[in-house]
Amino acid sequence: MGRVLLPVLASALLLAGPTQAADAPPGASSCTGCHATTRIADSVIPRIAGRKAADIVTFMREYKSGAWPSSVMGRIAKGFDDQQTDAIAAWFAAQPE
Amino acid sequence: MSTRRTFLKLAAAASLAPSVASAQGAGAGKVVVIGGGFAGATAARTLKALEPRLTVTLVEPSPVYTACPFSNSVLANLREISQQEFRYDGVKRAGVIVAETSATAVDADARTVTLADGNKLAYDRLVMSPGIDFNWAALPGYDEAAAQKMPHAWKAGAQTTLLRNQLQAMDDGGLVVMSVPPNPYRCPPGPYERASLIAYWLAIWKPKSKLLLLDAKDAFSKQRLFQNGWAELYPGRIEWVPLSKGGKVTSVDPATLTFTTEFGSHKAAVGNVIPPQRAGAIAGQAGVADRTGWCPVEPVAFESTLRPGIHVLGDAAIMGGMPKSAFAANAQAKVCAAAIVALLAGAKPQDPILINTCYSLLAADYGISVAGVYRPDKGQLTDVPGAGGVSALDSVGGLRGQEALYAASWFRTITAETFG
The missing domain is CATH 3.50.50.60 (FAD/NAD(P)-binding domain)
Structure with missing residues (x-):
């Protein structure tokens, strides 16, 4: 687990800046209302904790532009700029899967 | 330890270790939460996850919470009412003290809550999430x-x-x-x-x-x-x-x-x-409800603009553009919990961004949604321009059926996060 997490954590630190460490960035805590943090919930909505930050960013960018079809995520992604999205993606990537 | 607790503990350790370490003795803080719905139960659990040294007491008279989202499906015989019911075992497992009684009075100056069982609780910060009462008159x-x-x-x-x-x-x-x-x-x-x-x-x-x-x-x-x-x-x-x-x-x-x-x-x-409705009665007694019957709050930590030290969440609060929904209550509670931990450690809470998503069913396999993204602006939570809105009017690619599935998944996820 450590071998997988350490590089991701390092990139999260770089993105968020050293003073705030991996402080949950604005917006991140709302995501877990749908994207479960536990395997208890039986859900068709994917879990995003521990996913690659670059993949989360790609999904958000393509949903936001409308290039990829979505039901609700396009409407939500439009509420975040690139920097905010990067920070949220890095934070989730640093959480255990 | 469950995956969820690991997640929260790691999140807490990662996000809050520096500020907590710099504020010696912050762990002695006491937080009381009045009302164990989507806002209150989430706030109580999140507070303990972010700062285990806090003493968090949830005041809730009912041993069972019956959730409103999806209760319309019970009317249509698509669900049983028992599927709407949640107990507080998961809240207790998170280290929260659950006082199974009601709050009868709040003294905002003395920072105490009087309970129906005669006990009195002192607090450093009070979270009020009393939901609604009916305005019978x-x-x-x-x-x-x-x-x-x-x-x-x-x-x-x-x-x-x-x-x-x-x-x-x-x-x-x-x-x-x-x-x-x-x-x-x-x-x-x-x-x-x-x-x-x-x-x-x-x-x-x-x-x-x-x-x-x-x-x-x-x-x-x-x-x-x-x-x-x-x-x-x-x-x-x-x-x-x-x-x-x-x-x-x-x-x-x-x-x-x-x-x-x-x-x-x-x-x-x-x-x-x-x-017609208004904030739960205890909000009026505590002095946090205004003449509209609802509770004005500032948009960062959701602290009452009428009584300092009291945070109001969920349906009872006036949250600017954010609607009175379970999703919103849960989202506000997580932001408020982090803000309270920061405030008790002498730090300034960060400006939040919040999301709301509400699904509605028109039939068992026909769902629609509205979403919004909100941030503080000019003293209240305001829609981020260009974001949010409702489902596409043209249903293509099985969108309505997909959103009905998302609705059911959302309910399982948010109730697991709220009640454990």
Whole structure:
């Protein structure tokens, strides 16, 4: 687990800046209302904790532009700029899967 | 240790270690939470996860919480009321003290909460999430006794079952009448989801019956999606009467199940009154509700603008553009918990961004949604321009069925996060 997490954590630190460490960035805590943090919930909505930050960013960018079809995520992604999205993606990537 | 606790602990350690370490003794803080719904239970659990040294007490008289989201599906016999019920075992496992009693008084100056069992709790920060109470005086003829004849079913539980039983006992061809209050009220699209799912059930079991929807407003949440869906799924079965066409109900008579409007009266076979609402009564006693009956708060930590040290969350609060929904309550609670931990450590809470997503069902396999993204602006939570909005009007690629599945998944996820 450590071998997988350490590089991701390092990139999260770089993105968020050293003073705030991996402080949950604005917006991140709302995501877990749908994207479960536990395997208890039986859900068709994917879990995003521990996913690659670059993949989360790609999904958000393509949903936001409308290039990829979505039901609700396009409407939500439009509420975040690139920097905010990067920070949220890095934070989730640093959480255990 | 469960995956969830690991997640929260790591999140907490990662995000808060520096500020907590710099504020010696912050762990001695006491937080009291009044009300164990989506806001209160989430706030209590998140506070303990972020700062285990806090003493967190949740004051909630009922051992079982009956969730409102998806309770309209109970009316349509698509779910059992037991699937709406959640206990506080997971909240207790998180290290929260659950006081199974009600709060009778808040002293904002002394920072104490008096409980019905006679105990008094001191707090450094108080979270109030009392939900709604009905403003019985606002609708002549309607009171708690009348609600046994014309159920509101706007607090889920026995009222939900009562309304379902009345529908099932109704003769085929009987008229179902619903009344909808003016804004603001709990769950803006809820009345229209309810009308949809009752129509769904009527179409199967009482095919000669119709539903009359008397509304104190001229417009409503997801209106075009609902009206398009009604025309597609239930042609001629739902009649919506807006304010301008005499939809506002001015009094009711529970003895004859009659709704009187500005333009006339309607006698129901089954009558569902969604009454005017305000913040739960304890908010008024605590001095955090204003003349509207709701609670103004600042948009970063949701601290009352009327009484410092008290944070108000969920349906009871005035949250700017954010609607009174379970999703919003849960989102606000997580932001507030992090802000309280920061404040108790002498740090400044960060400006938050919040999301809301509300699903509504028009049939078992037909879902629609509204979403929004919010941030503090000029002293209140404000919609981020260009974000949010409702489902596409053109249903392509099985979108309605997909959103019905997302709705069910959302409910399982948010109740797991809220109650553990």
